[in-house]
Every structure is written in structure tokens, then in C-alpha cells.
Amino acid sequence: xxxxxxxxxxxxxxxxxxxxxxxxxxxxxxxxxxxxxxxxxxxxxxxxxxxxxxxxxxxxxxxxxxxxxxxxxxxxxxxxxxxxxxxxxxxxxxxxxxxxxxxxxxxxxxxxxxxxxxxxxxxxxxxxxxxxxxxxxxxxxxxxxxxxxxxxxxxxxxxxxxxxxxxxxxxxxxxxxxxxxxxxxxxxxxxxxxxxxxxxxxxxxxxxxxxxxxxxxxxxxxxxxxxxxxxxxxxxxxxxxxxxxxxxxxxxxxxxxxxxxxxxxxxxxxxxxxxxxxxxxxxxxxxxxxxxxxxxxxxxxxxxxxxxxxxxxxxxxxxxxxxxxxxxxxxxxxxxxxxxxxxxxxxxxxxxxxxxxxxxxxxxxxxxxxxxxxxxxxxxxxxxxxxxxxxxxxxxxxxxxxxxxxxxxx
Numbered sequence: 001x002x003x004x005x006x007x008x009x010x011x012x013x014x015x016x017x018x019x020x021x022x023x024x025x026x027x028x029x030x031x032x033x034x035x036x037x038x039x040x041x042x043x044x045x046x047x048x049x050x051x052x053x054x055x056x057x058x059x060x061x062x063x064x065x066x067x068x069x070x071x072x073x074x075x076x077x078x079x080x081x082x083x084x085x086x087x088x089x090x091x092x093x094x095x096x097x098x099x100x101x102x103x104x105x106x107x108x109x110x111x112x113x114x115x116x117x118x119x120x121x122x123x124x125x126x127x128x129x130x131x132x133x134x135x136x137x138x139x140x141x142x143x144x145x146x147x148x149x150x151x152x153x154x155x156x157x158x159x160x161x162x163x164x165x166x167x168x169x170x171x172x173x174x175x176x177x178x179x180x181x182x183x184x185x186x187x188x189x190x191x192x193x194x195x196x197x198x199x200x201x202x203x204x205x206x207x208x209x210x211x212x213x214x215x216x217x218x219x220x221x222x223x224x225x226x227x228x229x230x231x232x233x234x235x236x237x238x239x240x241x242x243x244x245x246x247x248x249x250x251x252x253x254x255x256x257x258x259x260x261x262x263x264x265x266x267x268x269x270x271x272x273x274x275x276x277x278x279x280x281x282x283x284x285x286x287x288x289x290x291x292x293x294x295x296x297x298x299x300x301x302x303x304x305x306x307x308x309x310x311x312x313x314x315x316x317x318x319x320x321x322x323x324x325x326x327x328x329x330x331x332x333x334x335x336x337x338x339x340x341x342x343x344x345x346x347x348x349x350x351x352x353x354x355x356x357x358x359x360x361x362x363x364x365x366x367x368x369x370x371x372x373x374x375x376x377x378x379x380x381x382x383x384x385x386x387x388x389x390x391x392x393x394x395x396x397x398x399x400x401x402x403x404x405x406x407x408x409x410x
Contacts (some may be wrong), residue, residue, distance in 0.1 A: 001056055001061065001074055001075065001076050002050055002051060002053065002074070002075050003071050003073075003074050003243055004050065004051070004071075004072050004073045004074070004075065004212060005068075005069050005070060005071055005072055006038075006047075006066045006067070006068050006071075006072045007047070007067065008068050008070045008227065009068070009318060010132050011039055013040045013068070013318065014024050014067060014068050014085065015024075015040075015065055015066060015067045015068065016038035016040045016045070016065070016066060016068075017038060017039045017040075017063065017064070017065045017066075017142075017191065018036060018037075018038055018060045018061065018062050018063065018064050018065075018066065018143075019036075019037040019038060019044065019062060019141060020036070020037045020062055020141070020340065021035065021036050021058055021062070022034055022035055022036060022037070023035045023036075023055050023058075023144050023208045024054060024058075025053065025056065025058060025409075026054065026055060027053060027054070028052075028053070028054050028055075029049050029053060029055060029075060030052045031049070031050065031051060031052050032048045032049070032050070033049055034046045034047065034048050035048065035049045035055075035072070035073055036072065036187065037256070038066075039191060039192075040191070040299070040318060042148055042216075043192075043314070043316045043317055043318050043320070043321060044314045044315065045270050045317070045318070045362050047072070049073060049075065050307075051075060052075075053075035053076050054075065054076045054217070055073060055074075055075055055076075056074040056075060056076045057071075057074035058060075058073055058198065059071040059072055059074070059174035060072070060075060062145070063142065063146075064143060064173060075203055078096065081106070084330045085218055090198050091259070106122060106201075127327055132141055135233065139164050140163060140164065140167075140168055140281055143165060143168050143169075144168045144171075145173075147168070147172045149168050149172060149175075151163055151168075153171075154167050154168070155167070155172055164281060165281045167169065173368065178384060181307065187334075191282075191354060192282050192283055193283045194280070194287065196283060196284055196285075198254075199344065199345050200342050200345075202345050203342050203343050203344070203345040204342060207343055207344070207345065207348075207382075208380065208381045208382060209342075209343055209378050209379065209380060209381065210375065210378070210379060210381045210386070210389070211340055211376055211378045211379075212376070212379075212386065212389050212390055213338060213374055213375060213376040213377070213379050213393075214372070214374070214375055214393055214394070214397050215369050215372055215373070215374050216372065216373050216375055216397045216400050216401060217371070217372060217400075217401050218356050218360055218371045218372065218373045218398075218401070219362075219370045219371045220241075220402060220403055220404070221239070221242060221371075221400045221401075221403050222239075222356070222371055222405045224242070224404060225237060225238075225242060234298075235301065235302060236301070237298065237300055237301045238296060238301050238304065238305065239356075240301075240304055240328070240330050241300050241301030241304055242297070243328065243330075243351075243353055243396070243399055244274060244292070244300060244328050245297050245300055246395075246406075247274070247326070247328055247351050247398035248272050248274060248292050248293050248300075248395055249393070249395075249399070250388065250392045250395045250396050251293075251326055252272075252293065253391075253392070253395060254384075254388050254391055254392040255268045256268065256383050256384040256388055257348060257349040257383070257384065257388065257389070257392055258325045258326050258349075259325075259348050260270055260325070260346045260347060260348060261348070261380070261382065261383065264385055269296065270292050271290075271293060272291070272292045272293040272325055272326060273288050273289070273290050273323050273324050273325045273326075274288065274289045274324065274325075274326060274327075274328065275287065275288045275289075275324030275325075275326065275327040275328070275344060275347075276289075276304060276307075276327065276328045276329070276330070277327065277328075277329040277330070277331075278307070278308050278312070279310045280311050280312045280314070281312070281314075283315060285311050285316070285321060286321065286324060286327055286344055287307035287308070287310070287311050287316055287320055287321060287381075288307075288320060288321065288322065288324040289303045289307060290323065293364065307320065324347060324352075325347060326347060326349060326351075327343075327344045327347060327349075327350045327351070328350075328351050328352075328353070329341050329352045329353070330352075331351045331352055331353070332353050332354045332355035332356065332373065333355075335355055336354060336355060337354040337355060337357075337374050338352070338354050338356070338374045338376055339376060340354050340376075340378065341376065341378050342378070343378055343380060344380075347385075347390075348379060348380035348382075348383045349377060349378065349379040349380065349383075349389070350377070351375065351376070351377050351393075351396065352375065352376040352377070352378070353373060353374075353375060354373050354374040354375075354376075355373065356371050356372065356373045357371070357372060357373075358370070358372075359372040360369065373400075373401075375393060375396060375397055377389055377392065377393045397401055
């Protein structure tokens with residue numbers, strides 16, 4: 001028998017919660033077959049087994065938290081088993097840290113949104129296949145499990161009928177008696193939400209931040225987007241992509257805002273890894289577009305859209321949520337004008353964008369209705385002064401107000 005232990009999932013993660021088994025005791029597994037879905041503090045991860053054989057033991061039930069290095073699954077007759085650190089020339093194809101793989105890594109084909117890998121025979125403790133298709137978020141599954149809600153009995157109100165957290169909460173409220181409804185609810189602060197909470201608390205505790213803001217006439221920006229999207233055969237360009245592209249250009253002129261602190265040194269990397277805030281059923285996440293400074297506007301728009309879709313589907317890998325050097329937060333989608341945003345530690349600045357609304361504006365001495373938004377920049381005052389922060393914010397604002405002229409220099 002060979003025991004496959006919970007591998008190192010990267011990014012310094014030390015534990016993971018079992019979400020669902022895709023195999024049962026007695027099933028036969030093949031090399032690199034996905035056997036379990038786990039949820040870490042960063043993302044949901046489907047874990048493949050690096051050898052073939054018959055499943056003898058599943059070490060843990062859905063909802064149980066395992067530490068890295070603890071037994072995950074025991075397989076009998078596992079002839080292809082490779083201990084961590086001992087890589088066979090053929091390799092297993094497994095890309096988990098600490099387990100052997102060939103030098104050529106096969107990229108797993110992307111499945112339709114919300115789908116899961118088929119299981120040979122689902123374990124008694126897991127949800128059914130149709131459950132896994134209709135419920136994307138691990139948080140929703142866990143909330144339903146802990147509250148005793150039958151997911152099969154719910155009608156999903158999300159995209160393509162996906163059951164959302166709001167659907168589960170409505171079901172919980174409908175079954176509560178008046179006495180139970182008055183009781184307090186306790187939600188464990190763990191996983192992704194705990195990681196975000198720790199980072200935000202550390203940011204407020206350690207960073208002496210200051211905030212500058214400016215109202216901006218976005219009328220010409222909206223006209224530019226309309227013009228860019230006039231070709232029905234060309235990929236669509238989002239407003240977020242346009243503003244993000246301006247921000248990346250601004251960071252090349254004011255690189256201090258793309259830095260981080262290491263002791264008494266300000267470290268300014270040559271690359272811009274752009275993070276952006278995205279709201280999901282699991283809470284707020286910040287996906288990262290690596291090397292955003294090398295992206296064209298069209299590529300950047302596509303990357304932002306793809307990261308957003310994967311974040312809401314819970315399919316982002318831990319590496320997709322780390323390594324950012326600067327963050328853009330479009331809180332205007334919530335219908336608000338401004339926000340005192342918290343810097344995404346260990347970064348040193350965050351750009352916020354409010355909603356775009358009609359407001360009276362003076363143009364050539366005349367009052368007229370224009371499309372106005374508010375930009376805010378929170379920055380670490382240890383890294384730069386108001387001149388740098390104001391210069392960056394003014395650059396982005398000028399790009400928004402007169403994008404055609406300034407796009408020539410980007």
C-alpha cells in the first residue's frame with residue numbers, strides 16, 4: 001500500500017479543508033486522476049493522485065481540515081508511486097509541489113464554468129454529481145452542509161441556474177422558527193476570509209497611509225470605449241481595462257507606487273503585476289494579472305474578464321491571487337462615489353474608482369451635464385510624499401479626461 005499525503009499546495013499554505021471526494025474506497029485510480037477537491041486559504045484546488053491502484057482508505061471527510069504532510073488517501077497496489085523528492089525519468093505529470101513530474105507539464109483543459117471532473121464512483125459522504133455542477137462555490141456548499149439545507153431542493157438564481165449563497169441563506173431563513181431566528185449566528189473566520197482579514201488588519205496596523213482624490217470628467221472615456229467596441233467582430237474593451245491601462249502607464253512614470261518595503265529598503269520591481277478587487281460568494285478576492293505592463297489594451301481587458309470569471313467560479317489557483325504590486329478597486333459597481341480603501345499589504349498603494357454619473361460641469365465657461373467619476377488613491381506615506389501620489393493620480397485623471405491625446409504616448 002502507498003499513502004499519498006496532502007502535498008504542499010504552494011504560497012506557504014499549511015492546511016486545507018476537504019470539500020468533496022471524487023472517488024470512493026474500492027475504486028481504481030489512474031496516475032494524475034483528480035481524487036479530491038480541497039479549499040485552502042487562497043482558492044479551491046483539485047488534487048490529483050501521483051500513482052495508480054485501488055483506493056484502500058480516504059483519510060478525512062468533507063469539512064475536515066488536514067495539514068500539509070498528513071495522510072490524504074491510501075492506495076493498494078500502487079506500482080507507480082513516487083515518494084516526494086524522488087522523480088522518475090518518465091514522471092507522473094503531477095504538478096503538485098513535492099511530487100515527481102516530467103519536465104513537460106500538460107495543461108489541463110479548461111472545463112465549462114461550474115463543472116467538475118467526473119468521478120468513477122462518488123463516496124457516500126460527497127454531494128451528487130448534479131450538486132457539484134449546480135453549486136460552484138465551496139463556501140456555499142459548506143454553508144448548506146452546516147445548516148442542513150438540501151441543495152437539490154433549491155432553485156438557483158445565479159448564472160445558468162447556479163445556487164448562490166443568497167439562495168442558501170433564504171432557505172435557512174425559511175426554516176427558522178421565531179425563537180431560533182432570534183439566536184445569534186456564529187460564522188468561523190477561516191479560509192479565504194481569515195486570510196483577507198489578516199492582511200487588512202496588518203495593513204491598517206503597519207502602514208501610515210494617506211489618501212488623495214479628484215473628480216474626473218469621464219465623458220470622453222465613455223466615447224472612446226464606444227468607438228473601440230463599435231466593431232462587432234472585435235473583442236470588447238471594458239472601462240476597467242482602460243483605467244487599469246492608464247494606471248499601469250502611470251506606474252511607469254511614478255514607480256515608487258509599484259513598490260514594497262523590506263526592512264529599511266524600498267524595493268521597486270521592474271514589472272507591474274496588477275491586482276484588482278473582485279467580489280465573489282467566498283468574499284473579496286484580488287486576482288492578479290502578471291506582467292500587466294506588457295499587455296496590450298485588448299489583452300489586458302481579456303485577462304481581467306477571465307480572472308473575474310474564474311474568481312467567481314472558485315477556480316483561481318493560489319498563484320493567481322498573490323504577487324501583486326499594485327491594486328485597482330472599482331467600487332463604483334456598488335453604486336458608491338468614493339471609498340477610503342485599505343492598501344492590499346504588502347503593496348504601498350491602491351487606486352479606487354467610483355460610479356460614473358451625470359453631474360453639472362463647466363466646459364468652456366458653460367455649465368453642462370457631463371459623466372463624472374471620483375478617483376481616490378491611498379498610499380503608504382513612508383514610500384512617497386503627496387507630490388508623487390498627486391502626480392500619479394493627476395496623470396490617470398488626465399488620461400480619462402483626454403484619452404485620445406494621451407494614448408499616443410502609452
